[in-house]
Amino acid sequence: MSDDKRVSDLLDDFQRRGLYGFDRADVENALPASSAAVGKALQRLARKGRVKRLRRGFHAIVPVEFATQGLPPYDWFLDDLMRSLDLPYYVGLLSAAALHGAAHQQVQQLQLVVSRQERRLDIPGLSIRFFLKQDLASTPLMQHKGHSGMLPVSTPESTALDLVRYSRHIGGLDAVLTVLSELAEAMNPAGLAAASAAESEFAQIQRLGWLLDLLGQRSLADALHETLPSSKSWSRAALDPGASRTGTASGNRWQILENAQPEADL
Structure with missing residues (x-):
């Protein structure tokens, strides 16, 4: 033979x-x-x-x-690939948002959050971008049934925080706000409390809260706000950390410097 x-x-x-x-x-x-x-x-x-x-x-x-x-869809072989790379991961950002029903933004690549630097993978039929996150292990996850087994996916609430964290890499705050407008339907107060407790960068919570208020998601924003310590201990955070720090902090409850004016593409 x-x-x-x-x-x-x-x-x-x-x-x-x-x-x-x-x-x-x-x-x-x-x-x-x-x-x-x-x-x-x-x-x-x-x-x-x-x-x-x-x-x-x-x-x-x-x-x-x-x-x-x-190639078959990524969920036929992804977990085997990541085990081969010995790389802890979860499906996150726009890819996770789409799995949670927020598919307004067409995802052209698979977005994975990982525990170490990994170069992107681009071959015909598959594009994977890897996003480094130091505290990956503490991120609240759920299991999504793929073709060949279960895949780790960030919860809707931890997805929301990741969208804010990596906003400049996924289309900016306009794109984040657009996705949040749909993702909010899958979010709940308990999930926000868990995601907030696991978040190591307090400014990301402030930014998410501000965006939820902007979207009119008052119940979610209130629930997030209630999980936080007294605002007297907060530092002011720029809405867009990569932009000029000029703008107003017009008494908003999140102590956000409004140095950007995001608009959702609805």
């Missing part, structure tokens, strides 16, 4: 077990073939569209029904 046939048969077995992502080492350990022979077989199968190499020896199996797209 040829090496290509052995590898192809093994991939068929992977698929039958619901496994669509694998390391090259998995194949080498399973077959009586040299590392070089396995590598060449995978290259030939990649040229035929049977597999696609994503990163560092990790491959995704391409079922026949996804041959035109070049």
